[in-house]
Amino acid sequence: MDCSGCNKCTEVNCSIDTKCQQLDRSLMDKWGAISFPIYQTATFAHDGFGGSTGYDYTRMQNPTRQQLESIVAYLENGKDALAFSSGMAAIATVMELFSPGDHFIVDEDLYGGSIRLFNEISKKNGLEYTAISLSTEDITPYIKPNTKAVYLETPTNPMMNVTDIEKLSQVTKEKEILLIVDNTFLSPYFQNPLDLGADVVIHSGTKFLGGHHDTIGGFVVVKDEVLDERLRFIYKTTGAGLSPFDSWLILRGIRTLAVRLDRAQENALKLANYLKRQKHVTKVIYPGLPDHPGYEIMKKQARGFGAMLTFEVDSEEFAKSILNNVQLIYFAESLGGTETLITYPITQTHADVPKEQLERNGITGRLLRLSVGLEGIADLICEFNRVFAIADKELSR
Numbered sequence: 001m002d003c004s005g006c007n008k009c010t011e012v013n014c015s016i017d018t019k020c021q022q023l024d025r026s027l028m029d030k031w032g033a034i035s036f037p038i039y040q041t042a043t044f045a046h047d048g049f050g051g052s053t054g055y056d057y058t059r060m061q062n063p064t065r066q067q068l069e070s071i072v073a074y075l076e077n078g079k080d081a082l083a084f085s086s087g088m089a090a091i092a093t094v095m096e097l098f099s100p101g102d103h104f105i106v107d108e109d110l111y112g113g114s115i116r117l118f119n120e121i122s123k124k125n126g127l128e129y130t131a132i133s134l135s136t137e138d139i140t141p142y143i144k145p146n147t148k149a150v151y152l153e154t155p156t157n158p159m160m161n162v163t164d165i166e167k168l169s170q171v172t173k174e175k176e177i178l179l180i181v182d183n184t185f186l187s188p189y190f191q192n193p194l195d196l197g198a199d200v201v202i203h204s205g206t207k208f209l210g211g212h213h214d215t216i217g218g219f220v221v222v223k224d225e226v227l228d229e230r231l232r233f234i235y236k237t238t239g240a241g242l243s244p245f246d247s248w249l250i251l252r253g254i255r256t257l258a259v260r261l262d263r264a265q266e267n268a269l270k271l272a273n274y275l276k277r278q279k280h281v282t283k284v285i286y287p288g289l290p291d292h293p294g295y296e297i298m299k300k301q302a303r304g305f306g307a308m309l310t311f312e313v314d315s316e317e318f319a320k321s322i323l324n325n326v327q328l329i330y331f332a333e334s335l336g337g338t339e340t341l342i343t344y345p346i347t348q349t350h351a352d353v354p355k356e357q358l359e360r361n362g363i364t365g366r367l368l369r370l371s372v373g374l375e376g377i378a379d380l381i382c383e384f385n386r387v388f389a390i391a392d393k394e395l396s397r
Contacts (some may be wrong), residue, residue, distance in 0.1 A: 016189055017258040019075055038248045039063045043250035060236045061363040064244040068251050069219075072209070075188035076201055076255075078221040080228045082235050083242040083250075087184065087204030088113050092121070092217030094180060094200060095232045097149075097227075100126025105142050105151040107163070108154040109136040114182070119354075131357070135161040135294065139171055149178040155185050155294070158310045158345045158369040159361055160285040162294020165301055169197025177351045178227075184208070184336075189261050190304040194223055205242075207336030208307075211253035211260055215246045234337075255347030260338065260374060264307035267340075267380065268372040274381050275311050278388060282366070306371045308335060316365035319344070321391035323368075328375065328383040340380060343369040 031037075039062055044055040055061050065083050073081035075100070084090040091114055098104070106118065108131040118129055134152045150172055154163040164169050165181060172179040180200040181193035187208040193201045203209060205217030222228050235241065242250075265288070272286035287298045288305030298305055313319050323331050323344055332341045333348040343349060345363050372380075 010200055016075065017259065020189070020254055020257045023076075036064060036067045036251055038244050039277040040244050058244065059239050062247070064251075064326070065242055065247040068213075068242070071189070071251065071254060072203070072205075073221055076183075076194055077192050078194050078201065079163065079225065080232075081219050081221040081225045082231055083205070083247060084220070084235075084240050085220035085242055085246075086240075087202070087206060087218035088117065089240040090202050090204075090220045091117060091182075093231065093234050093238065093240060094202065094220055095122055095125075095127065095132050096238070097178075097230060098127055101128070101146055102126075102148045103128040103130070103144050103146045104151055105130050105134075105139055105147065106150070107152040107156055107259065108357065109134055109149075109159045109161055110153055111157045111182070111184075112345070112353045113150075114153075115350075116272050116352045133161070134163045134168065139168070143175055143177070147175070147177055149180055149346050151180045151181040151182075153185065154191075155287050155298075155306065155308065156254045157185065158343075158349065158363065159310075160287055160292070160294075160308065160310055162287055162292070162297050164297045165193050165196040165198060169365035185308050185313060186302055186304070187257065187261065187336075188304050189257050190265075190306055191302040194221065196301055199224065199227065204336075205250050206334065208257065208261060209254055209336075210250045211256060211337055212249075213339065215249040217242050217246055217250050222257040242388070261304065261307060263374050264303050264372050267374070267377050268307045268309055268370075269305070270377045271370065271372055271380060271384075272309050272383070275309075278384075278386060280312055280313050280315075280318055280392065282314050285310040286311075290336075308370070309372065310319065310366070310367060310369045312366050313368070314366065315395070316394055318391045319368055321394050322387050325387045325390045326383065328379060329370075335369075337371070338374045340375055341371040341372035343371070345369055 007380050042058050044053055069081040069083050105131050132142060152163050169179050178199045181198040182202045183191055183193050184204045184207050201221040203219040205219050269288050272284050272289055275284045277282050286309040287294050324343060329340045329342050345367055346365055350363055
């Protein structure tokens with residue numbers, strides 16, 4: 001990198017690794033604290049009538065949360081970010097941008113909580129939506145006069161489908177509809193949807209941004225000022241802002257985002273190649289494999305392939321045996337932390353998804369999802385060798 005003429009290490013042309021460390025020095029604590037303080041207060045005093053520190057009430061703004069929001073906006077190349085009490089709170093707030101009768105198009109393969117929100121809450125509130133495969137289908141035939149937005153994940157959860165964001169944004173811009181991208185699986189370290197034409201970016205901050213399975217949070221990031229003002233109004237009105245302590249935990253997590261994701265991605269690729277060679281594994285879905293349909297798109301629009309992979313085994317009994325016998329790997333519902341987690345989508349993340357949609361998306365009792373962590377790769381492979389051997393023995397009786 002040519003750093004000539006760069007006056008400070010938070011310039012936009014610095015690497016994402018450096019951005020994660022510098023944490024936007026424009027908001028440095030006035031006492032010089034390198035670890036930004038936790039302002040654990042509900043309200044703020046004013047110095048007489050008309051005097052203000054810029055803060056009134058933590059539901060509306062808080063210095064610790066503002067620092068975090070500034071960092072996430074900075075990493076996503078956005079104008080502003082809003083920090084929420086969970087990823088679902090972030091998505092629910094974005095849905096408040098719309099009115100009864102509005103229509104939006106969503107990817108048919110999404111996190112089960114998002115599908116539950118759209119089915120049980122958005123529909124109740126008068127919103128309409130159409131679910132299609134955004135990685136393979138043209139949205140044009142599905143656009144109606146009342147269509148206001150397109151919503152997707154890329155890669156998707158759990159089938160790892162990849163959508164060309166830039167290509168899709170050309171259509172949404174022409175039709176003057178919002179493009180909303182959930183960027184949780186890749187994080188801003190690997191992908192910046194706003195730079196590719198998205199209007200709104202969503203994160204579950206619980207996952208890679210927090211990175212330690214110790215807090216819950218969510219983010220919405222935008223570039224447009226009018227959109228930002230509307231979201232800020234909804235934000236303060238509904239009161240789903242992230243607490244100061246949880247904001248600090250995610251600030252801490254972001255400092256190691258680069259090294260964590262580099263290591264986790266390295267492990268994920270090695271595990272994907274290992275799993276492809278196992279006799280009971282019928283499918284491995286990881287966008288970093290050259291045979292993945294979205295491989296070339298990922299190379300174009302992302303800086304990496306991430307640490308999430310999905311694989312299928314040849315029977316439901318084999319899958320359940322794996323879950324019953326893992327020891328090093330945790331059988332748990334979440335992702336993005338330092339520990340490797342194995343998840344059973346059909347009973348965990350997608351338990352509330354209608355059966356016909358599960359079948360259409362290929363989510364069966366034989367499907368397992370991995371959030372690959374930072375353990376030694378030899379140990380992770382040893383773990384799979386052990387549980388596969390146990391399952392093989394159990395099912396051959």
